[in-house]
Amino acid sequence: MLKNNKAPSGLAIWLGLAENSFQKQKTVHFGDASMVSGGRFWSIITLFILAVVWILSGLYEWTDPIFWPSPQAVGGQFVTTATEGYRYFTLWQHIGYSVFRVIAGVFFGCLIGIPLGFAMGLSTVSRGLLDPIVEFMRPIPPLALIPLVVLWFGIGEKAKIILLFLTAVFIMTIAARSGVSSVKITKVHAAYSLGATKWQVLRHVILPNALPEIFTGVRTAMGVCWATVIAAELVAANVGIGFMIMVAANFLSSDLVVLGIIIIGIIGFAIEIAMRSLEARLIPWKGRG
DSSP: OOOOOOOOHHHHHTTSSOOOOOHHSSSSTTOOGOOOOOOHHHHHHHHHHHHHHHHHHHHOOOOTTTOOHHHHHHHHHHHHHHHTTTTTBBBHHHHHHHHHHHHHHHHHHHHHHHHHHHHHHHOOHHHHHHHHHHHHHTTTTTTGGGGHHHHHHTTTTHHHHHHHHHHHHHHHHHHHHHHHHTTTHHHHHHHHHTTTOOOHHHIIIIIHHHHHHHHHHHHHHHHHHHHHHHHHHSSOOOOHHHHHHHHHTTTOHHHHHHHHHHHHHHHHHHHHHHHHHHHEEEEEETOOO
């Protein structure tokens, strides 16, 4: 009986129902993390089941509207806030402010944290000076810093960006330090034996090998900062998704609260997917030697 060697379609590979060309080259499948695909087909099934259950709960009134609103109520709030706004700002402005704060905080965190991490990974003096500060601040939850940030900088935009900067900078410092420390010394010796200078070793050996760890740190910082900005907006803000949820909760508008939760989840998921896609394009060598 002849074997069917027909190549799988791009849709089947995207859904995780077939192996791509890289996976086909593998001789060991079980236990190899690179063989675990996105499984998008099963993700779609899960989302479909949850959506059906929610729609049916609204049609047959399985739950109290105050406890969990119907899809119709949440959809109505989406249309209202998107067109008429809420508390002087449209839905898109609330989302825009929250996303801008996260991007600004992570950007400045990377700008300071990555050089600090490289310094700690390459210099004994820098590591000795900075390690106590980084290791002390790393386990402190960002939300514990909110009272001090508000006390020092008020409740304006600067305070929120500084809070998110403090959230991201230590994550990026540790990620960069870990990336530098993971570089195989044999590669460094090989570069020096070929006549490379210190700058060339840093540019062509250390940086490319550290990038996967750095990018993992960026993904982590984006996720943590997204959760932190929502919590910060619950405490002190006049615009943003967290602020919208807080005010809605005070007026028992559960449909608006659920809408805000859904938006937070969708944006958080979109950030993760975007970062994974960017990582795959910029660092194609990750996990391949």
